[in-house]
Amino acid sequence: MIRKIGLFLVSAALLAVLTASPAFSAEKNFRVVGSWSNLTMYQQLEEPFWTQALPEASDQQLTASMTNLGQIGFGGAAVLRQLGRGTFDVVHTVINYVVSDSPELAGLDFPVLAPDLELAYEVTDAYRPIIDKYLQQNFNAKLLSIVPYPAQVLFSRVEIGGLEDLRGKKIRASGWTTARFLDAAGAAGVTLDFSEVPQSLQRGVVDGAVTGSLSGYSAGWGEVSNYVYPMPIGGWDHVIGVINLDTWNSLTPEQQDLIQALITEKLEKPGWEVTLKETREGIECLTGQECPYGAPNNLTEVPVTDEDLASARQLLIDDVIPAWANTVNPDVIREWNETIGKTVEITIGE
DSSP: OOOSOOOOOOOHHHHHHHHHOOOOSSOEEEEEEESOTTSHIIIIIIHHIIIIIHHHHTTTSEEEEEEEHHHHOOOTTHHHHHHHTTSOSEEEEEGGGSTTTOGGGGGGOOTTSSSSHHHHHHHHHHHHHHHHHHHHHHHSEEEEEEEEOSOEEEEESSOOOSGGGGTTOEEEOSSHHHHHHHHHTTOEEEOOOGGGHHHHHHHTSOSEEEEEHHHHHHTTGGGSOSEEEOSOTTOOOEEEEEEEHHHHHHSOHHHHHHHHHHHIIIIIHHHHHHHHHHHHHHHHHHBTSOOTTSSOOBOEEOOOOHHHHHHHHHHIIIIIHHHHHTTSOHHHHHHHIIIIIHHHTOOOOO
């Protein structure tokens, strides 16, 4: 288990796979759907992995034809349903997009469950086998990777000083668990498309909105907001990489070992590094500090206090997690308690 997010070197496992020089039985061109093409996850990790790293490591035996979520026109869980039917071989998508078809997956990422990225990694590592189990069961898909986007923080047009000040505010949520958390905190969770948020903030339709710090900066949210509250109210918004189970089973053991080892070292581990970097850079760009992406905004950063973190945890225990537990069967609750529950010291009553 990785307990410190730092620079990663190629692991001994990957070196063993690469130096074994396996004789692959057949060539394969994967039909791959990457995540959002305007973001770092796709540009620096997913596309280079499938179109460069994997072909090179396999002597061009394993290649890919690449598209992305913005091009295919499938919303929500539809892209994984299509993967399960064999339309695609590999998909990278946000896990929150598919929880309508598989509520078990929503147990990975509750608001403020993991206030920092190190704990978020431990939570993810603990729940990984459960995610894989329900992906196979519900989508005929095998899990290959999990990488979070930067922390989903709060942009506010109106003055706030902490969690208590969200009461009575209208706030755009980034998912149903976020909306539930906001409601429990006394705010009103509002559903808005990402592109509608800047105008809605400017016109006062909403008082605040939740998204990644750097995504919000890049989309101009900092130009129509006055405060940023870096508590991960929307969690970490994980992107899962999955492969059709029939496609996976058609590969040789050597091909499977190569793909899994390589995607861990070349996509997943660097992805967590990028998330740490972009979470920090987003806050810096929003608050008038040095910004490598353009002119900084001048938002006031609202401090996240220990009292606020304790209050947020209690909202999870009293409201958000029980609401999720009502959507899954008792086996899932036991699995959550044995994995994430032990990691964060929370037990759901069965």
